Amino acid sequence: xxxxxxxxxxxxxxxxxxxxxxxxxxxxxxxxxxxxxxxxxxxxxxxxxxxxxxxxxxxxxxxxxxxxxxxxxxxxxxxxxxxxxxxxxxxxxxxxxxxxxxxxxxxxxxxxxxxxxxxxxxxxxxxxxxxxxxxxxxxxxxxxxxxxxxxxxxxxxxxxxxxxxxxxxxxxxxxxxxxxxxxxxxxxxxxxxxxxxxxx
Numbered sequence: 001x002x003x004x005x006x007x008x009x010x011x012x013x014x015x016x017x018x019x020x021x022x023x024x025x026x027x028x029x030x031x032x033x034x035x036x037x038x039x040x041x042x043x044x045x046x047x048x049x050x051x052x053x054x055x056x057x058x059x060x061x062x063x064x065x066x067x068x069x070x071x072x073x074x075x076x077x078x079x080x081x082x083x084x085x086x087x088x089x090x091x092x093x094x095x096x097x098x099x100x101x102x103x104x105x106x107x108x109x110x111x112x113x114x115x116x117x118x119x120x121x122x123x124x125x126x127x128x129x130x131x132x133x134x135x136x137x138x139x140x141x142x143x144x145x146x147x148x149x150x151x152x153x154x155x156x157x158x159x160x161x162x163x164x165x166x167x168x169x170x171x172x173x174x175x176x177x178x179x180x181x182x183x184x185x186x187x188x189x190x191x192x193x194x195x196x197x198x199x200x
């Protein structure tokens with residue numbers, strides 16, 4: 001290169017004549033606890049949805065290797081070696097206006113064996129549109145572990161006792177996890193599952 005300033009080497013190995021932007025030597029302040037709380041909550045909510053995609057991506061190298069060797073790829077078995085059937089347990093999420101309501105609903109769904117366990121996550125902030133207005137409320141999030149086959153009955157029960165006009169009930173299937181825990185969830189809720197699927 002003739003004249004001008006010396007080129008800057010980019011991370012990708014390319015060359016740039018553009019000057020680098022000024023960066024302050026001051027360290028960034030740590031994120032606020034509210035931002036960390038929000039990030040944790042989002043990761044809790046989205047992680048179950050991403051697990052099926054991640055598990056399929058893990059199978060990609062095996063499929064590519066089998067394609068290169070000319071042999072057909074082996075299909076993963078629907079049940080793992082632990083006997084857990086992916087998706088047979090679900091985590092359901094329900095928001096409540098306060099801890100008192102959340103505890104009452106949590107206790108009732110566990111007593112009725114519609115759920116094996118309910119975690120209460122306090123002090124979440126929900127921002128949503130309702131009847132043409134943007135609303136912001138402090139709520140309690142319930143994370144409910146149950147059999148996937150019980151989600152309709154769980155939803156019906158929550159709708160019948162929840163103070164909201166439209167109760168949030170969102171369920172995500174659990175693809176994998178600690179096998180003894182997942183078997184425990186099924187065992188605790190088994191009698192309800194059997195009676196709900198029995199023919200009249």
